[in-house]
Amino acid sequence: MRVLITGVDGYLGWSLSIYLAKHGHQVAGIDNYSRRKWVGEMGCQSAIPIARMDERLITYRQSLGQNLRFFKGDLTDYNFVLNAFKAFRPEAVVYLGEMPSAPYSMIDVHHAVWTQTNNVMGTLVALYVIKETAPDCHLVKLGTMGEYGTPNVDIPEGFFEIDYRGRKDRMMFPRKAGSWYHQSKVHDTHNVEMACRMWGMRSTDIMQGVVYGTRIDEMDDNPSLATRFDFDQCFGTAINRFCAQAVIGLPLTPYGSGKQKRGFLPLRDSMQCLRLAVENPPTAGEYRVFNQFEEVYTVDELADRVAKVGSKFDLDVAVRPMENPRFEEEEHHYNPDHQHLLDLGYQPTHDMETELESVFRDLTRHRGRIESRKEAVFPDIRWDGSRRQSEYLS
Amino acid sequence: MRVLITGVDGYLGWSLSIYLAKHGHQVAGIDNYSRRKWVGEMGCQSAIPIARMDERLITYRQSLGQNLRFFKGDLTDYNFVLNAFKAFRPEAVVYLGEMPSAPYSMIDVHHAVWTQTNNVMGTLVALYVIKETAPDCHLVKLGTMGEYGTPNVDIPEGFFEIDYRGRKDRMMFPRKAGSWYHQSKVHDTHNVEMACRMWGMRSTDIMQGVVYGTRIDEMDDNPSLATRFDFDQCFGTAINRFCAQAVIGLPLTPYGSGKQKRGFLPLRDSMQCLRLAVENPPTAGEYRVFNQFEEVYTVDELADRVAKVGSKFDLDVAVRPMENPRFEEEEHHYNPDHQHLLDLGYQPTHDMETELESVFRDLTRHRGRIESRKEAVFPDIRWDGSRRQSEYLS
Numbered sequence: 001m002r003v004l005i006t007g008v009d010g011y012l013g014w015s016l017s018i019y020l021a022k023h024g025h026q027v028a029g030i031d032n033y034s035r036r037k038w039v040g041e042m043g044c045q046s047a048i049p050i051a052r053m054d055e056r057l058i059t060y061r062q063s064l065g066q067n068l069r070f071f072k073g074d075l076t077d078y079n080f081v082l083n084a085f086k087a088f089r090p091e092a093v094v095y096l097g098e099m100p101s102a103p104y105s106m107i108d109v110h111h112a113v114w115t116q117t118n119n120v121m122g123t124l125v126a127l128y129v130i131k132e133t134a135p136d137c138h139l140v141k142l143g144t145m146g147e148y149g150t151p152n153v154d155i156p157e158g159f160f161e162i163d164y165r166g167r168k169d170r171m172m173f174p175r176k177a178g179s180w181y182h183q184s185k186v187h188d189t190h191n192v193e194m195a196c197r198m199w200g201m202r203s204t205d206i207m208q209g210v211v212y213g214t215r216i217d218e219m220d221d222n223p224s225l226a227t228r229f230d231f232d233q234c235f236g237t238a239i240n241r242f243c244a245q246a247v248i249g250l251p252l253t254p255y256g257s258g259k260q261k262r263g264f265l266p267l268r269d270s271m272q273c274l275r276l277a278v279e280n281p282p283t284a285g286e287y288r289v290f291n292q293f294e295e296v297y298t299v300d301e302l303a304d305r306v307a308k309v310g311s312k313f314d315l316d317v318a319v320r321p322m323e324n325p326r327f328e329e330e331e332h333h334y335n336p337d338h339q340h341l342l343d344l345g346y347q348p349t350h351d352m353e354t355e356l357e358s359v360f361r362d363l364t365r366h367r368g369r370i371e372s373r374k375e376a377v378f379p380d381i382r383w384d385g386s387r388r389q390s391e392y393l394s
Numbered sequence: 395m396r397v398l399i400t401g402v403d404g405y406l407g408w409s410l411s412i413y414l415a416k417h418g419h420q421v422a423g424i425d426n427y428s429r430r431k432w433v434g435e436m437g438c439q440s441a442i443p444i445a446r447m448d449e450r451l452i453t454y455r456q457s458l459g460q461n462l463r464f465f466k467g468d469l470t471d472y473n474f475v476l477n478a479f480k481a482f483r484p485e486a487v488v489y490l491g492e493m494p495s496a497p498y499s500m501i502d503v504h505h506a507v508w509t510q511t512n513n514v515m516g517t518l519v520a521l522y523v524i525k526e527t528a529p530d531c532h533l534v535k536l537g538t539m540g541e542y543g544t545p546n547v548d549i550p551e552g553f554f555e556i557d558y559r560g561r562k563d564r565m566m567f568p569r570k571a572g573s574w575y576h577q578s579k580v581h582d583t584h585n586v587e588m589a590c591r592m593w594g595m596r597s598t599d600i601m602q603g604v605v606y607g608t609r610i611d612e613m614d615d616n617p618s619l620a621t622r623f624d625f626d627q628c629f630g631t632a633i634n635r636f637c638a639q640a641v642i643g644l645p646l647t648p649y650g651s652g653k654q655k656r657g658f659l660p661l662r663d664s665m666q667c668l669r670l671a672v673e674n675p676p677t678a679g680e681y682r683v684f685n686q687f688e689e690v691y692t693v694d695e696l697a698d699r700v701a702k703v704g705s706k707f708d709l710d711v712a713v714r715p716m717e718n719p720r721f722e723e724e725e726h727h728y729n730p731d732h733q734h735l736l737d738l739g740y741q742p743t744h745d746m747e748t749e750l751e752s753v754f755r756d757l758t759r760h761r762g763r764i765e766s767r768k769e770a771v772f773p774d775i776r777w778d779g780s781r782r783q784s785e786y787l788s
Binding site: 076078108109110112113116117120121124125128129131132151152153154160162164165167168169171172173174175176177178180183186187190191193194197198199327333383384385 | 470472502503504506507510511514515518519522523525526545546547548554556558559561562563565566567568569570571572574577580581584585587588591592593721727777778779
């Protein structure tokens, strides 16, 4: 199948380009290297060195025996995207070309506006380009479990049947996001659902949990095929930051009570899920939602796991909770469904510790790169719009 | 109270600036004359002549004995908005500064992107400016009943209690909008709700029905205080287009079956409701939703009312249904709540015929202005993105 990946230079996008080629697909990609710039703006870099795109493309051809057709440009530029689609004629698009960080979107009004403009308008442009050049093309859109927030009821996959004052309907499950970034994904969700309803487009909207891991087998341990691993306060998730902290001897810093629950899955499982979505498109006009994660942990449990694996690497890992810079519920019900991908054949790895060991092996080789940017791991972007370093709580 | 009206040069904004001054408030306004440009882009003009802003401001002062403090600029320009807020220090903002037309947003990708950027980012900028300069300021945000779409269940005012798999929560009622414009309002709704939840802001989000009418008593029949009346396919609502058609002897053209139901209210009632919202602010952190309309009619019933009133003006009014250029449900359940404004003291006029008579009196005086632009009333913007004039169905 011809699959176009937007954001192909990013953490998931680059991995997916390799994974799909190894599984018999033809891949093209779009990027403008934004992720490298954002992380640079945060005073940080990927812990694992990544090659420049020109080198990536050469190695890709050598290792995978096919070209990755690469288009450099901005996804909000309609004419650029139109031309890329006309040139490649994708049968599926995996839309990974959005700014993915909640704290980055909360820095100030400029970052808030930029995030929502980039994310929402990029996807809106893609909807028009698909309609105009490839109406049967399947849009695999990446949302986030964070769109739902933490309601006091179970979370279904996108839709639910309601019985209200004696009448029934199947409706979108209400969204309650917790950052301008998460809201941008909610806006996407509404726009994409409408395009399917009105234009007969087909889309899979993936509400993704937190993805972690440094590699997939298909990278063959080739440094030029490696994908990035971020640990700064914006682009490193809690699990990434914990691993980076452990490796350089800093205490792990859960925010607040540490009782926040989230869904997680390893990078290799994320690849498996995205491939399943691509290879099993919905029917024309169908907008379907997959909740994509494997296991739910509290942030405290996560820290314990990381500490435990760290001890296998002779690291003495402490846990020191830190003031929560975010506005979020710390103790809440959390029981989201995640059946749709299992129905398609998803086989979870179910082994966080093995995965974390692999992360530790990779990170210890690059300890110096983390050491040299360790200030970036500490949060100072606060949800109230101010900028002040969080203190340790104990 | 010091009230800032964004979009003060528009249909509702201008009327409200007069109404609030007559009721003892100090008013400032922001605009960049976008509405005049959009209607010009559609090859049309207001049926009722409206004065330029400089003339409006002079007459305002003469008639109302106070200045309307006017700031000309773009609501997505943070520094401009910030300075206007610092200068005027509003206690309430009535946000009417959005592009209000569904068909205009459906013209093509550029209009879609522009609409969502202008509307959503303008409101997002306002949220930041309020937080930074006037955190107690009450944001009266204008949404639309169209945010809800036409679900098969009753529509509450913004929120509903759900009982799902044995657990309960109070959640936002799901939105299902039918154009990029309506989606922009849904996006606003989500952004504003989050600002209240996180930043302790206060907002009233008004899901407004279709407003009609040419005047309010407070305009004192002064031509320089008149507000606009649009009848083109984008900025004229069904009721406006019907009145314009009747006045120049064209048949009224309901789209499709004509069985679509909507909520309506006269301009003078809309003013009353907005004033009630302004004068009764919510508490800090409260995000409240008012469904604002008076009576529900089908489009056919609307046409019949207009025809009936037309006959009192010796007009022979025919009704000829036209192909529906929109994608919408034509036969549907529709029973939205609208109690919150009544609880605040809203006293509906409940008299569409009297209101329509006043519209006919005003429009017959300007028949020539409608005649000279009559092509603009016929729809050719289609929801599938194409452009083709709708045919009569009989």
